[in-house]
Amino acid sequence: MALPFLVTGAAGFIxxxxxxxLLDQGETVVGIDNLSDAYDPQLKEWRLAxxxxxxxxxxxxxxxxxxxxxxxxxxxxxxxxxxxxGVPFAAVLNLAARAGVRPSVRDPWIYFKVNxxxxxxxxxxxxxxxxxxxxxxxxxxxYGGKNPIPFAEDADTNCPLSPYAASKKAAEAIAYTYHxxxxxxxxxxxxxxxxxxxxxPDMSVFRFIRWIARGExxxxxxxxxxxxxFTFVEDIARGTVAAARxxxxxxxxxxxxxPAKLLDVIYELAxxxxxxxxxxxxxxHPADVxxxxxxxxxxxKLLDWRPTVPLAxxxxxxVEWYRQNQELADxxxxxxx
Numbered sequence: 001m002a003l004p005f006l007v008t009g010a011a012g013f014i015x016x017x018x019x020x021x022l023l024d025q026g027e028t029v030v031g032i033d034n035l036s037d038a039y040d041p042q043l044k045e046w047r048l049a050x051x052x053x054x055x056x057x058x059x060x061x062x063x064x065x066x067x068x069x070x071x072x073x074x075x076x077x078x079x080x081x082x083x084x085x086g087v088p089f090a091a092v093l094n095l096a097a098r099a100g101v102r103p104s105v106r107d108p109w110i111y112f113k114v115n116x117x118x119x120x121x122x123x124x125x126x127x128x129x130x131x132x133x134x135x136x137x138x139x140x141x142x143y144g145g146k147n148p149i150p151f152a153e154d155a156d157t158n159c160p161l162s163p164y165a166a167s168k169k170a171a172e173a174i175a176y177t178y179h180x181x182x183x184x185x186x187x188x189x190x191x192x193x194x195x196x197x198x199x200x201p202d203m204s205v206f207r208f209i210r211w212i213a214r215g216e217x218x219x220x221x222x223x224x225x226x227x228x229x230f231t232f233v234e235d236i237a238r239g240t241v242a243a244a245r246x247x248x249x250x251x252x253x254x255x256x257x258x259p260a261k262l263l264d265v266i267y268e269l270a271x272x273x274x275x276x277x278x279x280x281x282x283x284x285h286p287a288d289v290x291x292x293x294x295x296x297x298x299x300x301k302l303l304d305w306r307p308t309v310p311l312a313x314x315x316x317x318x319v320e321w322y323r324q325n326q327e328l329a330d331x332x333x334x335x336x337x
Contacts, residue, residue, distance in 0.1 A: 003082055004028035005244070006089040008064050008122070009096030010051065011035060011044035013200050014137065014191070017237035018093060019051050028056045030077065030089070032070070034063035038098055039202045040333040047198055064096045064118035074125045091133035091244045094122050100202060101141060101162045101287045103336065108163030115167035116174070123178040133185045135243050136175050140192040140229070140255065140292045141165035150295040153190070153251045162287040172251070179249040187243040192255030192294045196233030196314060197321030202335040205315070208266055209322050210329060212275045222284035224263035227291045231256035232309035242303040255294020256307045268312065272319045
C-alpha cells in the first residue's frame with residue numbers, strides 16, 4: 001500500500017488544485033487546513049467540498065503552527081498499516097501560508113507564526129518520523145524591487161520589502177538548514193502571481209472581475225503600469241506535484257513567463273465581461289514591487305515544466321468560473337483594499 005501525501009493548506013487556492021492532481025493520479029491525500037479567516041472561509045469550504053467527493057481524500061482541521069496537533073497526525077499515520085516502516089507520508093507539500101503583501105505590514109506576527117514557525121514544525125516532524133521529501137511554497141516577493149528581470153533563483157533576496165516576504169525568506173532558510181543537517185530532500189518553489197478559477201477574493205484578478213461585472217469602481221494602486229508574471233493555477237499545481245521528485249535541495253521559480261501590465265489585464269477582463277471599467281487611482285504601496293518576471297530555466301531543466309495556459313485563456317476560464325458561481329462569488333468578502 002502506497003504512502004499518502006500530506007498537503008497543508010488543502011482548502012487553499014493552490015493546494016486544492018494540487019490535491020486534485022494527486023487524487024487524479026491515484027494517490028491518497030491527507031489534507032490539513034485550519035480554514036483561517038485570512039480571506040473569506042466560504043470559498044475555502046467550497047473548494048474543500050469538491051475534494052471531499054473523492055474517497056481517497058482525508059481532511060483534518062489542523063493548524064500547522066500548532067506543533068502538538070500536527071505531531072498527533074504524524075503519529076496517527078505512522079501507526080497506519082500503510083506505514084510498515086513507521087514513515088507516515090510519502091512527502092509533505094507545505095502550501096499552508098499566510099499570504100498577502102499589504103496585510104502583512106499591519107500584522108506581521110501572524111505571518112511569522114504560520115509561514116516560519118509552521119514550516120519549522122513540519123520540518124522537525126519530517127526529521128523525527130523519517131519523511132524524506134519536503135516541498136515548500138515560497139514567493140516571488142522575495143526578489144524585491146532592485147534585482148534584474150527576469151528573476152533568477154540566485155538573485156539577491158536579502159532585502160525583502162514586506163513582512164510576508166521576510167517570513168518566507170526565513171522559512172526558506174530553515175528549510176536549507178534541515179537539508180544540510182538532516183539530509184531532507186527539499187524543493188522550494190517561488191510562485192509568481194497565481195490566478196484562476198476559485199482564486200483568492202483578496203487578489204487583484206478576482207476583485208477586478210467582480211468590480212467590472214457589477215459596474216463598480218476599480219481601485220488601482222499606482223498608475224497601472226506595474227507588471228506581473230501572471231501564472232495560471234493549474235500550471236502552478238502541476239509544477240508543484242512535479243517538485244515532489246527527489247532533487248536534493250533546489251529553489252525553483254514557477255511563473256507564467258508572460259508578464260502583463262495591470263491595466264492591460266483590467267481591459268482584457270472588461271472585454272471578456274463586455275463592460276467599461278471605471279478606474280480610481282491611488283498612490284502605490286511601498287511594499288509593492290514594480291515588476292515581476294520569472295526565469296523558468298530551472299523548472300524546465302529539473303521538472304520538465306513550462307506553463308501551458310496563456311494569460312488570455314486563463315483569464316477567460318476565470319471569468320467563466322465567476323459566471324458559473326456568481327451567487328457564491330458575489331457574497332464573498334473581498335477583504336481590506
